[in-house]
Amino acid sequence: MLGEAIIKGMAVTAKNFLGSYVSEERLPTIEYPEQRQPLKEAVRNFPFLVYDGDDWHKGMRCVACQICEKECPPKCIYIVKSKDKKPDYMGKAQFYPATFDIDVSVCMSCQICVEVCPFEAIKMDNEFELSTSDRFGGLLLDKQKLAKSNGYYRHIHPTEAGEVDARLAAEKVKAEAKAKADAEAKAKAAAAAAAAPKPVSTPATPAAPPAAPNG
């Protein structure tokens, strides 16, 4: 019949029109900002500094080694090392960054700083709603703005955070075991030194070397 193509076309559009009120596949629009699309796990935007525990100053993992500052291609990281040391998560006293600034208007999200950090201290955030009306100061994130907890890291990148946490825990276990073995060996040496009779000063007889520390 003539003109049936128009009628068929009108039927299709009518189905679209009426279906957009009832079914979601006919209205796939996500109405930002009331609805947001869930981001995939590997989405990255700008870096942030990870801290363990509750205190962002005491638990920060960064030891101001300045490797990320040297490796950053657009040189957007500025670090000033502190003069004193504070204990890190393993109890060892480390330097910490007195100033750690990232200029996110320069940062190109290449993730090189994350790849080279030996301490798992800097990771990529996925927050993109960073607009500000202050063109220079508003986009310069300082240490406090960059500090986000490990719990947040686990929330946005669960798999990565799980791996990092496992690795850090394993290292901690290893370090603790080493420290224990060291302590045992030292105690044994001290005990051996205390138990053995004090020799008359014979310069030719050295004390028996302590047992080699074994894990």
Add this chain to the structure above:
Amino acid sequence: MTISFLIIAALILAASVAAMTLRNLVHCALALAVAFAGLAAAYLQLNAQFVGFAQILVYVGAVAILIVFAVLLTRGGEAPERNVFSGDWKWGALVAALVFGTLAWAVKHSFASDRPLPTKAEVTVKQIGDALMTKYVLPLEVIGLLLTAAMIGAVIIAMKEEKK
């Protein structure tokens, strides 16, 4: 000589004078369209509804567009190079005044001006239709034939030529 007639007459005269004296030909054509609309207003003022609306439909809606197309498709769109008033306009004005005087004298002294003015007739469209179909059917058919011939002529002129 009511005031509405005076206003309409002034409008028609002003539009016609503008149509003759404006420099740009398209402006002249548009002023002519205003004159047609004024004429339609004059018909409507005399209660001739059908003629008034037919005047708008035919003249303003079609003839004015035809004139405008004709102006555009020829070189009339450019400004004229010489003055709109010719050199010896005084002789032309004299001849026009003489002709006007003769015609006015003839009309005033004719028989038609002695008859009493007819009362305004209430002519409905139905009466016009009846008259066209019974009393004036031959002129109607002749006009139809004429229009058909004009259309065929236009189509022939505009048709693509067949390559021999």
Add this chain to the structure above:
Amino acid sequence: MAEFFDQIFVNLKHWLLGFVPAQPDWLQPLATVVISVAAILGVFASLFAIATVIERKGLGRIQNRPGPNRVGIPFTDISLFGFGQPIADGIKALIKEDLVPRAADKVVHFLAPLAMFVPLALTLLVLPMGRNMTAMDIDAGLLFFFAVGAGAELAVFMAGWSSRNKYSLFGAMRAIAQMISYEIPFILSTVSVIMIAGTLSPVKIVEAQQTYNGWLPDWFVFTPWGLAAFLLFITAATAESNRSPFDLPEGESEIIAGYFIEYSGFKFAIFFMAEYFGMFAAGGMAATLFLGGYAAPVEWLNWIPSWAWFFAKTMGFIFFLIWIRGTVPRLRQDQLMNFAWKFMLPMALMTILAAASWHFIPDAFTRWLVSSTLVVAPYLLLGRGLLAGRQIGKRAYRYAD
């Protein structure tokens, strides 16, 4: 009670006229006219605002997206689900800079939007919007409608030519060619209605469709010639308003905006409003001529006021236009002209013949048969015949290897 609501606007007008002193003779008719015109302009301007939102939301839903749905009442938190969009659009149109090209013809450029708006607004005066609710009840109302609508074409030319822009003039020429070609089927399709009703006055044509015949009302659309004439009328009305699929003159992707190109801000808004008023007028006339004007479709729904039915039918026509816009692709200029002259004009003439046969054959079954044949046979013959020589089969895709 239904009578009260039906005549509520008429009574309101009479009450307002009571405040006008009767002394100078010309004051009362002037006041009548002023009230009617103000009411019509007010109602149709707000309908225009609503129609723009409905068009954007409707087209959006057809295209699987929501339309505008944010704008509410400004400075408050009241959400209107997007129906406050015309407020935003109106403010935008008013505060935009009014650019006039240096080479443009200033007087004609200024007058073109007015020359387009005034005729199309005048056409609204003869529509019977309810019982006793016609602003201008004249004997030759339908002729007035077509005559004044033809005045809009000159405005299109004025707009296109005065911009001194090649593309603008091009668009204007195409627009005028389209408008005058489609005027003929537009007018001829109403001739069958005029013939059967015997009058040119829209008020009387509506009154001829007020009776009910069994379960169907006596509207002209429910006859074979009426249905054909109705389809021709709405197609021609779509073309006269430059709406898709006939919107090549203002094709947004081809020649930008055609004859609108050099108009910005409020002048563009006036053109836009004029176009929508043309659509309302065409819809109102279609409702008057074919769909029974202010009559209800079934007898027992007559308690709904007559003006509500009229506006429902007009808005139904607008919705149909939006639906068609979202469905059919644009016609090319030569396809458009062929359609008007080779298909619609003969069909319009055949509907006149079908209407005449309907009127003169007394027997019900025979007249349905004869009338339908006189309409369906040319439709099929013309449709098949005009496609002759062109292979329109299934589309073959060839992919690069």
